[in-house]
Amino acid sequence: MQRKQAGPARFLLDNLWGAMITNESTNSGASWEYVGQDSQPGYGQYTSLSHPWGGGATYALTQYVAGIRPVEFGYREWIVEPAYAGFGLEWVDATVPTPYGELGVSWRLKGEDAVVVEIDAPAGTRGVLKISRDWLCAGVDSRCDDCAGGKEDYVRKVKGGKKVQFRVEL
CATH class of the missing domain: 2.60.420.10 (Maltose phosphorylase, domain 3)
Structure with a gap:
């Protein structure tokens, strides 16, 4: 967003982080470590459901939108x-x-x-x-x-x- 790219940033916020909470069948209450091209969790042998990157939207909203x-x-x-x-x-x-x-x-x-x-x-x-x-x-x-x-x-x-x-x- 430092280059004023609101379109791509909004797409990620709406589709990536939103997908973590809107799909009731995969909503675990935790952030997904991997996300597939279809906006579904990338479950696998080494998948963590508490990976810290999922909170990235929080600081991005504070630093760039606010x-x-x-x-x-x-x-x-x-x-x-x-x-x-x-x-x-x-x-x-x-x-x-x-x-x-x-x-x-x-x-x-x-x-x-x-x-x-x-x-x-x-x-x-x-x-x-x-x-x-x-x-x-x-x-x-x-x-x-x-x-x-x-x-x-x-x-x-x-x-x-x-x-x-x-x-x-x-």
């Missing part, structure tokens, strides 16, 4: 660059524990013309909010003909210690 990523170890410095287009979502709310306290981010689409982002970062941290126009231009939005009208990315520095809100016109 957009919370560390720039410096421990989130003393961070970036929030949400994937606000391409996943069919209207809002996201996520929190990441850090050594300094919880780093919370929420975003909500306001019609087709704006996204509102709220960041609640702990004191002693700092970061950047980046609303990348590339999310609109990744082949998933009808406004991509001229890459969001040639607008530049929205970038703002944020200091932790207080909740801040930004409204960004798309």
